[in-house]
C-alpha cells in the first residue's frame with residue numbers, strides 16, 4: 001500500500017509538528033499566533049479534519065504543521081516514520097481544563113515513536129487553557145502532568161528523553177512566550193544572535209532588547225537578561241501601534257520619488273514612556289524588528305560619551321546624523337541608531353551566510369537525505385558571527 005497521506009515537510013529541521021487530542025486548542029493556537037485572530041473568535045472554529053501547514057518565514061524558514069486530533073497516525077497507511085524523521089520539534093497540546101489521562105497515554109506513545117525515528121527531535125508539551133485554572137491549581141496540574149509523563153516514559157525505557165513543559169493560554173501572552181522558546185531552539189545561530197544583542201545592550205543604555213517576528217510577535221532572540229512578561233507585552237504592543245500609525249500616513253508623490261532613488265522605506269519608531277524609559281523599534285530584515293527599552297537617565301547623562309564617535313562613524317554617516325542631534329538625548333539616540341545599524345548589517349550577513357551553508361549542506365546531503373546541523377563560530381566577545389573568520393563586525397560605540 002502506498003503511504004503518502006501525510007504532508008511531506010521540506011528536508012529541513014525547521015518544521016514544528018502540532019499534535020494533541022481533539023478540542024485541545026491546536027487550531028486556536030495557530031489562528032491566534034499566526035493569523036492574529038482574536039482569542040474569543042476561536043470559540044467558533046470547527047474541528048480540523050485534515051493536516052494543515054502554516055508557513056512562517058523569519059530568520060529561518062519554518063513550518064508549523066497541525067495534525068488533527070481525530071486521526072490515528074499509527075495506522076499503516078500514514079507514513080509517520082518519514083514525517084517524524086524530518087521535523088525539528090513535536091509540540092503536544094494538553095487541555096488542562098479537561099480530564100488529561102488519555103492525553104498523557106497518547107503523548108507517551110507518540111514520544112516513544114518520535115524518539116525512535118528521530119532522537120534529535122525537541123519534545124515540547126503545552127499545558128494549555130490555563131486561563132480557566134486558579135494559580136494554585138496550575139502549579140498542581142503542571143506537577144502532576146510532569147510526574148505522570150516521567151513515569152510513563154520510565155516504563156517505556158525512555159528515561160533519558162528531554163521533555164519541556166509550558167503553561168499556556170491564548171488569552172494572554174503565555175502562548176507567544178512558549179512559541180518563542182520553541183522556535184529559538186530551532187535557530188542554529190541563536191548563541192551568536194544572543195551575543196550580538198548582549199553586545200548591543202552593553203553599549204547602548206538598553207535595558208532589554210527583543211528581535212521580533214513582526215507578524216506573529218514571536219521573539220526569535222533576546223539578550224541574556226531574564227524576560228519578564230510585562231516587558232514582552234509592552235514591546236509586542238509597540239509593534240502593533242507602530243504599524244497602525246504607519247498605515248495612517250499616506251506617502252505623497254515627492255516622498256515616493258525620493259524613496260525610489262534611495263533605499264526602501266524602513267520602519268522606525270521611538271516613544272517616551274511615563275516611567276522615563278524610551279521604547280525604540282527598528283525594522284530589520286525578513287519580517288523582523290528590533291524592539292528595545294532604553295533607560296532615559298543614562299541617555300541624559302551620556303552626553304560626554306558622545307565624544308567616542310570615531311572617524312569611521314563620521315565618514316559614513318556623520319554629517320546628516322550629527323547635525324540632526326539638537327539635544328543630549330538626540331545625540332545618544334543617534335549612537336543607538338548607529339549601533340542598531342551595525343547589528344542589522346551583522347544580521348544580514350549572518351542570514352546570507354546561513355543561507356549559503358544551508359544550500360551547500362542541502363546539495364551535499366541530498367544523497368544521504370539527512371539534514372545537517374552546522375555550527376556558527378563565536379569568539380565569546382559577541383561579535384564573531386561567521387564561519388568565515390575574515391568577516392568583520394565593526395565595533396560598537398558607547
Ligand SMILES: Nc1nc2c(ncn2[C@@H]2O[C@H](COP(=O)(O)OP(=O)(O)OP(=O)(O)O)[C@@H](O)[C@H]2O)c(=O)[nH]1
Pocket residue numbers: 020021022023024025026027028029039041042043044045046047048049067068069070128129130131132168169170171
Ligand atoms: N479557555 C480557553 N479555551 C481555549 C484556549 N485555546 C483554545 N480554546 C478553545 O478550545 C476549543 C477547541 O479549540 P480548537 O483549536 O478547535 O481545538 P483543536 O485541538 O484544533 O481541535 P481538533 O481540530 O478537533 O483537533 C475552542 O472552543 C477554543 O476557543 C485557551 O487557551 N483557553
